[in-house]
Amino acid sequence: MPFNPEPFELLEALKIFSYVFLGTTALVFITMSLIALGARGKSGPGMVLRQVWSGIRELTEISLRRVAAIATLTYRESVRRKVLLVFVLFAVLFMFAGWFMGDSGAERPDLEVQFHVSFVLRTISWLMLPVVLLLSCWGLPEDIKARSLHTVVTKPVRRSEVVLGRMLGFASIGTLVLMVMGVVGYIWIQRQVPDGAREMLVCRVPVYGEIAFTDRDGDISSGTNVGFEWEFRKFIEGGTKARAIWKFDGITADAADEEGFLLFESRFEAFRLHKGDMSQTLLCVFNLYNEDETLRASTPAFPLDEFGHNLTRIDRRLVAYDTKTNESVTVDLFDDLAENGTLIVKAQCVDAGQFLGMAQSDLFVRLKNRSFLSGFVKSISGTWLMMVLVVIISVMASCFLKGPIAAMLTFTFIIIGEGFREFMETLVSFQFTGGGPVESIYRMVTHMNIQTKMDESIGAYAMKGIDSVLIGGLWLVQHIIPKFDHFSRLSQYLPNGFDVSWSAALLPCLATTLAFIFPCVLVGCYSLKLRELESK
């Protein structure tokens, strides 16, 4: 995997959600009250309060029947707008996809599977998202333009029910389209993947550990950088005390396979400082320790199958070296070495002067495989959650914007949420040189180098203070934009042959989608309440 799957911290996410939601609500309320105060005098803030109260009452009195009716109407309207024509494009793509993929030249089964699975997942999401985005963004503005919404609002239907019904309707037509595409995509993969690669259509289930490194003297380090541009892997030097150390938790006898072996899978990278023995790949050894490192068992050195799936089977009965008694003893892997479920694995490179590169996800305990179907369903579920999120944001945007502008806004959300999160995180975490916006302007005007320290003056403190407030605002904006990169990460599990992790992949996607439902309904509802429907 080109990234380290890390479990999603739900409590931390809930805390951030509360801060952002309450902070934004307070900011909006204060701004609206000030505007009302200016426009209506002392009675202004009272009017804002009354609007807030009526909105809360409206939300508590939502009728599911009416929401379902609006949703059904939306569904029918979407079908009338020929949204299902997307199937034609989908069919054409899948009919001729073989032309483009047949000559991939990759005779390696894992690459064949990767091509086919990522093609299907990518095609489905690339076809789905523009369709639901445009449909959802144009729905309400078109209704307002055609005045069909006038007939709806004259009925005993609340604005919140219109917003919710729209969201449900668009999401349900999207779900139907996605389900059909998913089924066709699954059958297509099963038929298209070459026979030799079919056995690779499984979902491996990994248990990851936490990684640390020691340097050539055995001291804790962050691993050696051998100069690769991509710094995902750190390297350990062969023939020295340099080790990559993984700490696995929750290792019990349940993790063993049918024959009682514990299976490790590794995928390391070799880096040679000298040519050495070309007929032999670099050798690697695993040393297994208990939690307090008093027992040590070693595996035989194995030649590295670089970028492949190196499997190491560990017998339950092991001969270990007891550092207390300095004697060899026979131990049980699960009862003695992983006594409390904690197992430490230290990887070393045998060849002197050569290096092995490792990242956290490069070594894992492999549990029993799950079926490809289960992984495929989870991947499609990720696409579904993304589609629902796009529908929610699009409908919300269409409540206060016209169709094209709403589409542009949603599209911008997706682009920033997918491609600029990392950059924004760098900004809000102050991991940059040269200060915030005000300090940067000051430096530019005075031609001051970004490395030069600012004077300890009141002006400098004032600039830093203002910058902190502005960066705080950016932090808020950063969290208002959904983290779409959760969804793109989820889509990488299956093509790489892994089961989609609940805690590291599905949960963050689910939490992201759920987090936006209520705020978007709220914004949509108030926007529609305050919108002048006669204004097209």
Place this chain on the structure above:
Amino acid sequence: MNRLTSKQRKFVYLAGIVLLAVPIMLLGRPSAGQQSAGGKIAQLRQEHGLGEATLGDVDPSSATMNLVLLGLRGVATNLLWMDAQDASKKKNWGRVRANVDSIILLQPHYTKVWEFYGWDLAYNVSVEWDAVPDRYFWVKEGAKFTIAGTKRNQKSADLNYHTGTLFGKKIGRSDEWRQFRQYFRSDPDEQFEGGPDPDLNRDNEDNYLVAKTWYQAANDRERTNGQHVMATVLFRQYPAISMLDYPDALQREGKFGDVTRIAWSEGFDFLTDDFGKERFVTEYARNPGVFIEAEPEDVEAMALENESQPEFIRKDIVSLQQLCNYVSRRARSRIEATPEMVDAHRNIYEGQQKFKEGKVNRREIDGEDRPSEAQEQLELGMRQFDGLFKANPSLIRNQEAMEEAIMAVVYWHQIHVLNDLAPPEEFPLSYFYARNADLYRELRGQFRRENSF
């Protein structure tokens, strides 16, 4: 205001469409072979050889892709190229290959793409892998990719040349050349059941002989379409160089005897009779040009043909010979075909093998203190080389021959070091050793790497 009725307007539109269609039809009428040259655009396409079919094999998926993308194929290519570079950085080789395939679907006649990625797969991607069979797999991928490029671009001599380079230099001269050359005839991939990959080596030939075929094809294309790689005389000599590299590689592998002697002899014939008789346009010989394997009477004849002076023609021939190191190659291939040279190679090779086997200590035979087996054999080879160099001064300018001789001296010196003996001042090749001190130092480094000193 428009006073036409709806029906009238429609007739006006129809008339407009017909009027506009006439020039379009005249311009865009397709060619119907010999019966009709087609419209103006078809004629221009034919005249400049720009038709898809005239450039190379037509790939329907490529044509479809270009039509579907309308005018955006440049943008799509850029995006794919960036993604391929990102995938390469992240060592996702499957994604690299898929992106490259998509790029060439979009721009099948941009030969630089074929050239760049063929080289990238065979050189850059292959060395990222640690196991030699994996490296060989990616060398093959690069070669297959470039071969596909030659089929799609049947006017490009450059791509044929680059394919020949992959077979010759990459397989024959890499650090892993021993394994690569072996794999070329017996692929490590089980699906080929111990034989070669038929996509690259259908007739199970040596890599240098396959390279020669590709270089010859490159020369055939170059004669009609030109090339953009190097000076013509250098470009055209590669089939001959491959013919000479073939027995040289056999000797590096320790194969001696008739097989190498005959190969050198055939290489010599090819160099002098084929390459030596190729015509090249020079400053003083514009038409029909000169050939470089020329006797004095040939020079006279060429001066007449080209309406020039014999001394000018001679000057041009010498210049061409120097440019491509012709005289040295000719001398070496002639000498290499002699049994004395084959013997000299064998003795030096076997001396080095005995060194590697540890036969380096002095020994006692019939009560007499004798040099080690390795030393004796090396000295025999060195003596033969010394004699050959003195008898054939042009051989001294040959880099490969000089390297082999000086490397023998490196081994010979090391044997003395291991026996705690100072080497004598005078020894076979000492004259050439003294004049090649830099080469000796360079080869000493190579010796240490090869023998883990």
